[in-house]
Amino acid sequence: MTADALASQAPTAAPLGSGAPVLAFDVGGTDTKAALVDADGRLVRVLRIPTPHAGEATGDAVVDAIAGLAARFTAEHPDVVPQAAGLLVPGHVDDAAGVGVFAENLGWHDFPFRDRAEQALGLPVSFSHDVRGAGEAEHRLGAAAPYRDVVVMAIGTGIAGAVFVDGRLYTGGGMAGEMGHSRVADGPVCACGGIGCLEAVASAASIARRYNAAAGADVPGAREVLERAQHEDAVAQRVWESALDALALDLSHTVALLAPEAIVIGGGLAQAGPALFEPLAAKLDGILTFHRRPVLLPASIGENAGVIGAALRARDLLVTAPAPEPAS
């Protein structure tokens, strides 16, 4: 890792509140983000590096990279001494076992991230899934906080969610919240091999890809498709509408099965704001009948939700671990 590979962001306010200083890592398919959180709950420093890709050795390379980031935090901020770390990775993640079971494009299979990270960092490590970690940040500090039964969805390159029932995160053995791989249409074929998966129709990446294929265009993202739809581009309108139809259909299944009080949507597509939320709510309303209507809300934590969720989980380790002294 070289200094050139590092990009940093300005420290933010103290979103976490007071508690132990901790390290937080959010490993994505492209970038890995790291944060040093102090006792006031400030993100003292946020760093971003490209996620190392090393085939079957990617798990080890990721652990080496976060150890390097931790060392850099120590060198820069020797006054902030982390007492635990939170680590999030994508793919199929078994939170309870501390294992990264599998991640498309990241090469690991049943990699014991928690144990390896604890060895490398010399700290207790909380390990979870990236979308569940960001969802926990939204549920404890963000838009999902007022609700006990709530689904937090991220719609970006992919689509996945964190499911909270009766106030608790539900992981389903690490496989819950994969609504991105629910069939909502007769096509196209999804990267997972499924047909008509929600993610293949309505993710930000798929909206751009479908538009480019249909229009012979080369727009970089869903934002441009929405702009063209708002300027009477019939192909863009068709692609955008079909994505909203697919999202509304999938949400209606979520509502029928789980009856959440709210559905919080983050990720790149949520940047569309009312252009997404207003027609989506109307389409969902048109499908539902007697069901409990969920409130549709944009995520509020922003791009640092992952590291904030990881930091919250790291602090949990310290709060729940020690047994109280018996009263004498």
Add this chain to the structure above:
Amino acid sequence: MTADALASQAPTAAPLGSGAPVLAFDVGGTDTKAALVDADGRLVRVLRIPTPHAGEATGDAVVDAIAGLAARFTAEHPDVVPQAAGLLVPGHVDDAAGVGVFAENLGWHDFPFRDRAEQALGLPVSFSHDVRGAGEAEHRLGAAAPYRDVVVMAIGTGIAGAVFVDGRLYTGGGMAGEMGHSRVADGPVCACGGIGCLEAVASAASIARRYNAAAGADVPGAREVLERAQHEDAVAQRVWESALDALALDLSHTVALLAPEAIVIGGGLAQAGPALFEPLAAKLDGILTFHRRPVLLPASIGENAGVIGAALRARDLLVTAPAPEPAS
């Protein structure tokens, strides 16, 4: 209520195990079933009466009817003195508040069943939804017992389910488990007003109704449709296959969102046995890709699952109510 209106069933073995004697009531759209459970957990007596229909006064009439059944149990079995009661009703049920919010065809709105039943019976009453009650019986004593993350579906006149996550029943404010009203097709119109609801395509009643409409026939139920499908009736085959396709599609959504370890199916349609379960599992397998595969299992408790679930919940009241003596 007259003696002629009563039908009874033979007592069964002791499915509940030892505990307090309790009353159990399972109110359905057509019939109300009542059971007296003794300290050994035997269903000493099971009675069935037509559910009273009295328009807006149906809630009161139901409470009067169960009080009458309780009096009859007392007269017949003075040696079995119930200490609590469990009451299940259909529709939208708020378990926590003890309120029957609404039930299609049963006339009540926000009827305080738990309070009224406690007054009428002079006993503490546990109140819940009929499908959730039967689901609890399956989860504690039946096919769902080995699993912490499991959905128990009833496919009969309607389709609904009980959702267990991390070993606990999840009610979603009384509205969870309404997968019967998930859109899985472009039609037909459902009784709820929705379009292409699972229940309108694949319930036992809908399979018969759709076949009769398409074939100009008048078969009484899904069993006859299956029989005709097995004897080269092309219309019956088409209706049966489309019902299985709809069920598989809906189950695939449940799997993507919740990743249950098992899905237990009861109700009339489950009587089809392997003719249902084998093709359904194959169709579900054909939709899923990386998802956690659930085991598909038939419910095992049988037709008394509702009253058994109600009795289990009644006993819960007695076990959890008293505070333990402080150790001195």
